[in-house]
Amino acid sequence: MSMKQSEVLNLLEWSGAILKGHFKLTSGKHSDQYIEKFRLLENPIALDQICSSMADLYKDKNIDLVVSAAVGGILLAGGVGRYLNVKHIFSERVEGKMLFKRGFNIDPGQKVIIVEDIVTTGGSINEIIELVEQYNAEILGIVSIVDRNDKLKIFKYSYETLLNFPAQSWDEDECPDWLKKIPIKKPGSTGKND
Numbered sequence: 001m002s003m004k005q006s007e008v009l010n011l012l013e014w015s016g017a018i019l020k021g022h023f024k025l026t027s028g029k030h031s032d033q034y035i036e037k038f039r040l041l042e043n044p045i046a047l048d049q050i051c052s053s054m055a056d057l058y059k060d061k062n063i064d065l066v067v068s069a070a071v072g073g074i075l076l077a078g079g080v081g082r083y084l085n086v087k088h089i090f091s092e093r094v095e096g097k098m099l100f101k102r103g104f105n106i107d108p109g110q111k112v113i114i115v116e117d118i119v120t121t122g123g124s125i126n127e128i129i130e131l132v133e134q135y136n137a138e139i140l141g142i143v144s145i146v147d148r149n150d151k152l153k154i155f156k157y158s159y160e161t162l163l164n165f166p167a168q169s170w171d172e173d174e175c176p177d178w179l180k181k182i183p184i185k186k187p188g189s190t191g192k193n194d
Helices: 005-014 037-041 044-056 072-084 123-133
Strands: 018-024 030-035 065-069 087-094 097-100 111-119 138-147 159-164
Touching (some): 005 159, 037 072, 044 138, 072 087, 072 111, 111 123
């Protein structure tokens, strides 16, 4: 059974994943809150609960493959794949572009779900969607642990999240003065906006 949003929030708080300060997100936006997903993912009990809840959303969909992006998504996709008893593969960013490496492949017609950790703008997911579509696979859905945009319609496929966490974020030129006074931290990096 999928976790309630309050249970996911409690797990994030318990694991110390919700940070306060001035953060530059992977999307390039600035925020006063950051979710350090690895505080959650490093705990096997929490990881198992999250993956079980994600898999539960698709248990009756006859999924063939779980796809994610490196790095945080690898743990999630592996766990979700284990619960659904299917393979998982991940994309990697090479010279600014999402690619499948390591001999990963998708067969035409395979039923795929895309797993993500934190969604802010949806940019990385949309890149993965484009990549998966090149293989003529059938994307049955997208699922994330956290959606910072309150599930805005940013994907053309069905989208589920375990937790809506609509934290404010601003473009650099719109960053409020009070936040500019706090030193910027840039936790984690996908190489997307380095």
